Amino acid sequence: MKKIFRKEHASEKKEDEDEEFERSTRHCRCKHCPIIHRKKLTEIDIDRLEKKLKTVQYKIDEDVDQQLRELAEFVHIKTISDDVECLKETVKAIDLMANKLEKLNFKVEEFQINQRTTTCAEVPPQKVLFATYFSSPTKNTLLLYLFLDVFPTEEENSWFKNPFSLSDSDGILYGRGVTAGKGPAVCWLQTFRTWKNLYHDLPVNIKIICEAMHEVGSVGVHQIVESRTNFFDDVDYVIFSFNSWLNDERPVISCSLCGWASFGLEVRAGNKTLDSGIAGGLVYEPMTDLCHLMNSLVDDRHRVLVPGIDSMTRPIGQYEWQLLHQAEYGEYFYAYKEVLDVRRLKHEVTKIELLRNRWCKPSLTMHGVEGCYSGHGSQCALPLTVIGKFTIKLLPDQTVSHIHVYVQEYLNSKHAELKLLTDMHLMVIDGCDPYLWSMESKHMHGIRNAVSSVFRVEPKMSSLICPCLPMASFIRKTTKKTVIVIPFTNRADRRMQINESIPKSRFINNTKMYAGVLHELSLMPVRCKCDVIRDYCLRRGFGEILDHQMLPRQSAPPKKMKNLRRMTNIKTLTVLPQDYQDSNTKSNDAPTTKRRKSSFKKLLFRPTNILKSSK
Known part of the structure; x- marks a missing residue:
């Protein structure tokens, strides 16, 4: 028990007052906490x-x-x-x-x-x-x-x-x-x-x-x-x-x-990069298999083909359909094309479908490939390990873990259907639930x-x-x-x-x-x-500093008079004792001052003498 107490005591010393720390109870330690005892607003x-x-x-x-x-x-x-x-x-x-x-x-x-x-x-x-x-x-x-x-x-x-x-x-x-x-x-x-x-x-x-x-x-x-x-x-x-x-x-x-799930689709046939003039036609190229797998994620209209993704989203109710109808978007098609710097938009014929695909439906975006050559000019490299990166936008009721399972099962089935002889591995690079x-x-x-x-x-x-x-x-x-x-x-x-x-x-x-x-x-x-x-x-x-400055300042009574008020049977003292009055007329040298203070101090604790002298 002593060792445990010493460990806890040592850990308390390491804690800083301005840093986060954990408590055994969630209640405030202060008995007069201004937050818990905050007065309700009238x-x-x-x-x-x-x-x-x-x-x-x-x-x-x-x-x-x-x-x-x-x-x-x-x-x-x-x-x-x-x-x-x-x-x-x-x-x-x-x-x-x-x-x-x-x-x-x-x-x-x-x-x-x-x-x-x-x-x-x-x-x-x-x-x-x-x-x-x-x-x-x-x-x-x-x-x-x-x-x-x-x-x-x-x-x-x-x-x-x-x-x-x-x-x-x-x-x-x-x-x-x-x-x-x-x-x-x-x-x-x-x-x-x-x-x-x-x-x-x-x-x-x-x-x-x-x-x-x-x-x-x-x-x-x-x-x-x-x-x-x-x-x-x-x-x-x-x-x-x-x-x-x-x-x-x-x-x-x-x-x-919205949330997102960023994936990395790795296709591997070896551990190093070869020369296409030497190894071309001799090995299975991962880049070709990666293109097949990435292409299988969407159709020719760029609709997501992974089954089960749309079924996880919440259905659009009558209230949301009314909002889509009330939204003014038709006259801003050209302005939106100008911002995106594109010639055409998907579903630009109907406003409802365009806004529904933008706000209320998940989408898939392909970003690039890691491990292949992407510079200017041409190169004869043959990479044996490539990683294709893509992201799926998530809506409420979708989670990264569930989307990962659906995409993994779909790509496994496509990998077996295409009879690819390279290794495939799907990993989650980054994700955030809606x-x-x-x-x-x-x-x-x-x-x-x-x-x-x-x-x-x-x-x-x-x-x-x-x-x-x-x-x-x-x-x-x-x-x-x-x-x-x-x-x-x-x-x-x-x-x-x-x-x-x-x-x-x-x-x-x-x-x-x-x-x-x-x-x-x-x-x-x-x-x-x-x-x-x-x-x-x-x-x-x-706020506390400002309230403190605005409080009225109350002057405290002198210390000696405060002691006099605490005496019993004494309300006020209007006449001082005769010996104190006589001593006040003497010279103000150091010994006399000491004697005068000491005599008056004794009188403070003798209320009966003070009353007699006052009479």
Whole structure:
């Protein structure tokens, strides 16, 4: 028993107060936990908070010019992450965001990305921004994912004006990044600034992840997020601003995220690469067998031939069919072709089939082959081991494990049917299950109220219209936190297109909607996080410091008079003893001072003598 006690005692010393640790109980150790004993909000409190929200939204309308100047400052930075020459600008945008957050009392940390996109020494390494604003442990914590890089502008001559200079024409804002990336980031900054200027604090705790490599697949960001899992311990909600409106009049809020299953199909006939001039015609070539197997996954119309995949998805109900009919997509076919830079789209004859295949059906995409020659020119290499890579998009009720079984059984049957004499092996390279949450949860009702109160229309909510947001799915998979997807752009907004634009009124309304989101999520129940963060309820943030400064200062009574009040049968002392009065007239040398204090000290403990002398 002594040895066990010593081991436990030694392990407790190694624990840091700011790091994650495990408890034997999930209850808070603090007897007076401010989170568990939090007072419930009354109707008067809710009315007071709603008045604060209206004041903030009114102030946002007044500070439009300041917000547009800030947006122009970000748009002016040419943050094209796909262009090596613009990587310096992406670092500049991250530094600008860090400076603005520090002015709002955010604690900012920067992490360098290990994977370099170029070997040029003049290009600085890319960075990821982690920012934290801690107000109080009695408030919910929101995590915002922001990015500042933009899609390349290949045909700048087709723009009305310079794409990297914000322009306002007839109430419409033109500029690269106003509808995605820079636009939502500026709206969040203006929301924080307005709350701070009016009330010196935010209604919730905020955490931010900001990057500038989103358009190239967030290179290196995933590794940093996985290494910083303690950053997400106290997070309650993760918010993304990627969703779009259903049409020009009604926004839609998705309650699901797509998943994916990335496979590697390995075909092997040997362990080394041969020369085709020597070994050609003598060995079974894995590249030929791989083409046969990959081709068997889809038909000539690119429909997935693996049996059982479509049967695992949820059937489309009447509500979702109505949403597909209400969606405005027909007149944006040409704009969508322009974004994808293609001549034709599948199912472009009917709008319903196109949207159904985009939102409500799984799809298979082939990426490439590892182990074969893919450079310029020709080569006489004959690889004996090749790996074909493809990904299947998953929808709710599908899982990576089930899809793996179906694909494995199908390829085994095809391998035997084609009588291939090479070895085949299917492996899962990466995968993430789709995520589905309830439309009737409390926080989703709050998001609905925040959207409807600003745009004066009830948003549509759906769990089968699944947006494909790889970063959102990755953060959900890593942190297991609640994800919220907020609509930002409209169907008429030219997102990532030539002359990218958004109406100024909708841009300002999005800022007010963000303020409403902070307000609604501040009303949600708060959980104690002492089970994952030691003494979390005892931490002091800006909210506690502000409340302490606003408390009225009470002057304490002198110590000696306080002792006199504690005496029994004595209320006040108006006349001092005669010997103390006489001693007070003597010279103020050191011995006399000592004697005077000691005599008065004795009298303090003789209340009867004090009463007699006072008479």
